[in-house]
Amino acid sequence: xxxxxxxxxxxxxxxxxxxxxxxxxxxxxxxxxxxxxxxxxxxxxxxxxxxxxxxxxxxxxxxxxxxxxxxxxxxxxxxxxxxxxxxxxxxxxxxxxxxxxxxxxxxxxxxxxxxxxxxxxxxxxxxxxxxxxxxxxxxxxxxxxxxxxxxxxxxxxxxxxxxxxxxxxxxxxxxxxxxxxxxxxxxxxxxxxxxxxxxxxxxxxxxxxxxxxxxxxxxxxxxxxxxxxxxxxxxxxxxxxxxxxxxxxxxxxxxxxxxxxxxxxxxxxxxxxxxxxxxxxxxxxxxxxxxxxxxxxxxxxxxxxxxxxxxxxxxxxxxxxxxxxxxxxxxxxxxxxxxxxxxxxxxxxxxxxxxxxxxxxx
Amino acid sequence: xxxxxxxxxxxxxxxxxxxxxxxxxxxxxxxxxxxxxxxxxxxxxxxxxxxxxxxxxxxxxxxxxxxxxxxxxxxxxxxxxxxxxxxxxxxxxxxxxxxxxxxxxxxxxxxxxxxxxxxxxxxxxxxxxxxxxxxxxxxxxxxxxxxxxxxxxxxxxxxxxxxxxxxxxxxxxxxxxxxxxxxxxxxxxxxxxxxxxxxxxxxxxxxxxxxxxxxxxxxxxxxxxxxxxxxxxxxxxxxxxxxxxxxxxxxxxxxxxxxxxxxxxxxxxxxxxxxxxxxxxxxxxxxxxx
Amino acid sequence: xxxxxxxxxxxxxxxxxxxxxxxxxxxxxxxxxxxxxxxxxxxxxxxxxxxxxxxxxxxxxxxxxxxxxxxxxxxxxxxxxxxxxxxxxxxxxxxxxxxxxxxxxxxxxxxxxxxxxxxxxxxxxxxxxxxxxxxxxxxxxxxxxxxxxxxxxxxxxxxxxxxxxxxxxxxxxxxxxxxxxxxxxxxxxxxxxxxxxxxxxxxxxxxxxxxxxxxxxxxxxxxxxxxxxxxxxxxxxxxxxxxxxxxxxxxx
Numbered sequence: 001x002x003x004x005x006x007x008x009x010x011x012x013x014x015x016x017x018x019x020x021x022x023x024x025x026x027x028x029x030x031x032x033x034x035x036x037x038x039x040x041x042x043x044x045x046x047x048x049x050x051x052x053x054x055x056x057x058x059x060x061x062x063x064x065x066x067x068x069x070x071x072x073x074x075x076x077x078x079x080x081x082x083x084x085x086x087x088x089x090x091x092x093x094x095x096x097x098x099x100x101x102x103x104x105x106x107x108x109x110x111x112x113x114x115x116x117x118x119x120x121x122x123x124x125x126x127x128x129x130x131x132x133x134x135x136x137x138x139x140x141x142x143x144x145x146x147x148x149x150x151x152x153x154x155x156x157x158x159x160x161x162x163x164x165x166x167x168x169x170x171x172x173x174x175x176x177x178x179x180x181x182x183x184x185x186x187x188x189x190x191x192x193x194x195x196x197x198x199x200x201x202x203x204x205x206x207x208x209x210x211x212x213x214x215x216x217x218x219x220x221x222x223x224x225x226x227x228x229x230x231x232x233x234x235x236x237x238x239x240x241x242x243x244x245x246x247x248x249x250x251x252x253x254x255x256x257x258x259x260x261x262x263x264x265x266x267x268x269x270x271x272x273x274x275x276x277x278x279x280x281x282x283x284x285x286x287x288x289x290x291x292x293x294x295x296x297x298x299x300x301x302x303x304x305x306x307x308x309x310x311x312x313x314x315x316x317x318x319x320x321x322x323x324x325x326x327x328x329x330x331x332x333x334x335x336x337x338x339x340x341x342x343x344x345x346x347x348x349x350x351x352x353x354x355x356x357x358x359x360x361x362x
Numbered sequence: 363x364x365x366x367x368x369x370x371x372x373x374x375x376x377x378x379x380x381x382x383x384x385x386x387x388x389x390x391x392x393x394x395x396x397x398x399x400x401x402x403x404x405x406x407x408x409x410x411x412x413x414x415x416x417x418x419x420x421x422x423x424x425x426x427x428x429x430x431x432x433x434x435x436x437x438x439x440x441x442x443x444x445x446x447x448x449x450x451x452x453x454x455x456x457x458x459x460x461x462x463x464x465x466x467x468x469x470x471x472x473x474x475x476x477x478x479x480x481x482x483x484x485x486x487x488x489x490x491x492x493x494x495x496x497x498x499x500x501x502x503x504x505x506x507x508x509x510x511x512x513x514x515x516x517x518x519x520x521x522x523x524x525x526x527x528x529x530x531x532x533x534x535x536x537x538x539x540x541x542x543x544x545x546x547x548x549x550x551x552x553x554x555x556x557x558x559x560x561x562x563x564x565x566x567x568x569x570x571x572x573x574x575x576x577x578x579x580x581x582x583x584x585x586x587x588x589x590x591x592x593x594x595x596x597x598x599x600x601x602x603x604x605x606x607x608x609x610x611x612x613x614x615x616x617x618x619x620x621x622x623x624x625x626x627x628x629x630x631x632x633x634x635x636x637x638x639x640x641x642x643x644x645x646x647x648x649x650x651x652x
Numbered sequence: 653x654x655x656x657x658x659x660x661x662x663x664x665x666x667x668x669x670x671x672x673x674x675x676x677x678x679x680x681x682x683x684x685x686x687x688x689x690x691x692x693x694x695x696x697x698x699x700x701x702x703x704x705x706x707x708x709x710x711x712x713x714x715x716x717x718x719x720x721x722x723x724x725x726x727x728x729x730x731x732x733x734x735x736x737x738x739x740x741x742x743x744x745x746x747x748x749x750x751x752x753x754x755x756x757x758x759x760x761x762x763x764x765x766x767x768x769x770x771x772x773x774x775x776x777x778x779x780x781x782x783x784x785x786x787x788x789x790x791x792x793x794x795x796x797x798x799x800x801x802x803x804x805x806x807x808x809x810x811x812x813x814x815x816x817x818x819x820x821x822x823x824x825x826x827x828x829x830x831x832x833x834x835x836x837x838x839x840x841x842x843x844x845x846x847x848x849x850x851x852x853x854x855x856x857x858x859x860x861x862x863x864x865x866x867x868x869x870x871x872x873x874x875x876x877x878x879x880x881x882x883x884x885x886x887x888x889x890x891x892x893x894x895x896x897x898x899x900x901x902x903x904x
């Protein structure tokens with residue numbers, strides 16, 4: 001601190017300012033003559049009302065976010081009341097059994113049989129497949145980008161993952177229909193059937209190439225960017241000291257990443273994965289274009305299926321009856337609630353890692 | 363001696379694991395980059411060969427006639443996005459201003475922030491359903507208006523959060539300078555803080571814009587699509603992504619070609635927006651000031 | 653012209669932290685008053701209480717009274733009104749980054765609704781001349797951004813901005829601490845010229861600076877005002893042992 005070192009002698013060299021004149025101790029008696037500017041400024045109000053109004057307006061804008069959530073919930077609940085009244089909880093786990101063929105009949109708008117089962121099944125299977133494919137890749141990319149990548153490559157690669165996230169669902173769908181599905185049909189599926197057909201998961205009865213596998217693959221590509229970018233975020237939030245501590249013990253780079261980084265970031269990574277799951281559950285267009293859209297439950301992953309989002313996309317605009325519309329809305333409501341819960345949970349996990357100090361996860 | 367050998371072996375294994383892990387990370391990066399490259403190459407290859415002047419000037423031809431374009435869909439997307447911005451931009455920026463300027467550190471602000479993040483993850487199709495019940499049913503028909511509302515609602519959380527982040531980058535000293543001059547708070551926020559952060563806020567809006575520009579699901583049962591010219595807010599309207607979807611799942615080669623061309627146009631617009639955003643944010647929010 | 657400031661039993665808190673305790677003080681009109689003391693002693697908080705800037709921090713709280721001229725600023729007015737009469741220059745130069753030099757100086761008037769262009773031109777010129785910046789910037793007033801100037805020029809720009817609203821009091825919170833010696837001496841010269849027209853309160857870390865520019869000096873320590881007297885007395889014959897220790901460099 002400069003002032004502490006000032007030697008006395010310097011001060012004494014300063015020529016001091018003369019003391020204020022007699023006015024000291026009293027306020028000036030003469031009224032100060034105001035300049036035109038001063039008079040103008042004095043004439044301006046204190047803007048208390050404008051400030052208050054502005055504040056309230058901004059709060060209202062912020063509240064619009066709550067408003068949207070409430071509005072969606074309200075509209076969906078009102079519209080799905082009919083289906084809820086008709087089927088109750090059965091909607092989510094029971095299927096109508098056709099008395100002639102003794103086959104389960106899940107979704108038959110003509111005869112007003114509605115059950116969410118095949119769509120819940122389809123949503124879960126396609127999302128699970130997507131996670132299975134995407135998670136290892138996403139973590140691999142994140143590890144590469146944060147810990148191994150030469151600095152020059154980091155920018156462009158991060159940009160590419162960002163671009164992947166910006167491509168619209170319908171374009172993924174377009175590409176999947178014309179490139180991915182033929183590829184699966186000609187190459188991957190025959191191979192899967194030959195190799196794993198005995199498990200029953202890959203049966204040889206769908207020549208189109210559409211189905212759960214196609215949906216899972218395209219979903220995996222779509223949720224990769226969000227998982228990897230969030231994983232990257234939590235990994236960079238791990239303090240450097242953690243890495244150095246492990247390195248100082250003579251660990252190899254991989255051991256450092258595994259013990260110093262991944263272990264400390266794991267809660268955040270789980271959050272990132274769950275966030276990816278949230279995306280996958282609600283993803284609509286690309287899935288609708290490649291899953292085959294049949295409201296059935298098949299063991300085979302190569303069979304056609306349908307998800308909650310895809311059936312809504314397919315039928316909502318042309319619902320044949322009020323009950324049909326209501327049943328679809330109930331699916332939407334379920335999707336809304338599930339994605340809210342999943343996203344809220346995931347956000348909390350990610351926040352816990354990136355906000356707080358290094359979390360206690362040793 | 364044996365101990366030493368064991369040690370050596372162990373180190374060999376550790377080194378191998380390290381190499382394998384590196385290899386896997388590189389491999390997964392390649393696997394992630396590959397689809398993007400594949401999609402782009404295919405888009406350019408398929409799209410460019412189908413793109414011509416007609417695409418931008420003609421409306422779709424009936425099945426069986428070749429040619430035609432997506433002029434109505436391009437204009438329709440413009441109308442929808444304009445409407446969406448009218449709703450999403452002011453509300454989103456207002457929310458961002460609240461979070462950054464008024465609500466700092468309060469519980470309410472945290473709740474708004476959290477809800478915005480969660481809302482961002484709600485599937486767009488669900489938004490569309492709510493708008494169907496809210497706008498389409500009372501009106502009795504599909505309309506451009508309902509499509510614009512659905513897209514606008516989707517813009518709010520993104521615009522809100524990016525605006526907040528950009529406003530927080532404005533140094534406090536700048537706010538103090540304005541307040542110390544006796545400038546009313548609302549004026550100081552708008553003319554000083556928001557203006558200082560405006561390059562960043564604009565890019566945030568563009569990001570949200572680019573995101574909803576490609577949205578299809580909520581439009582299926584709000585804007586609905588239209589194979590003729592329409593710019594009326596009260597009638598169904600065509601939109602580029604919607605048209606791509608309809609053409610892609612159709613059985614006609616001609617339409618497939620148009621779908622590719624449409625996809626190329628859409629992706630070029632989006633990539634431009636994202637690159638611009640990246641360029642501006644990498645330069646920093648304040649350096650952009652003239 | 654400036655007016656005097658009368659401070660009576662001023663107390664200030666940040667949260668539970670009692671940063672100012674029972675300050676009583678009279679600051680004379682049209683003179684420079686320096687406030688010295690070690691960092692964290694409350695001198696910055698004190699000047700921020702004079703234009704109610706401390707209220708921008710939601711956890712801040714104040715009791716007691718401050719009279720500027722015949723206005724009790726806590727009882728009779730809103731912060732906006734006070735701040736139009738009390739200019740402030742901050743420790744770090746903070747020009748508005750998106751504005752030209754001209755707009756920076758005119759900001760206080762324009763943003764308060766003053767739109768007479770011819771008058772604004774005159775005021776900007778006068779303020780820039782008063783802050784000794786005119787000759788350096790007159791050719792690119794509207795071309796260059798305020799942020800493109802050097803640090804010392806930016807600080808003089810901030811002074812011009814504060815002068816443009818014709819304040820009665822000018823508060824300077826360590827105005828030269830972020831500047832090089834040449835710029836510092838320019839700022840000091842400026843204070844010298846300005847103090848005949850404005851009541852200047854300058855917070856400083858630098859005791860020589862206080863001795864050079866101020867007629868009166870107050871010494872703050874741990875949120876209390878230990879001594880307030882003529883600068884000459886404070887630096888040559890302080891009546892409090894703590895003041896003496898501080899100015900002779902025994903602590904701080």
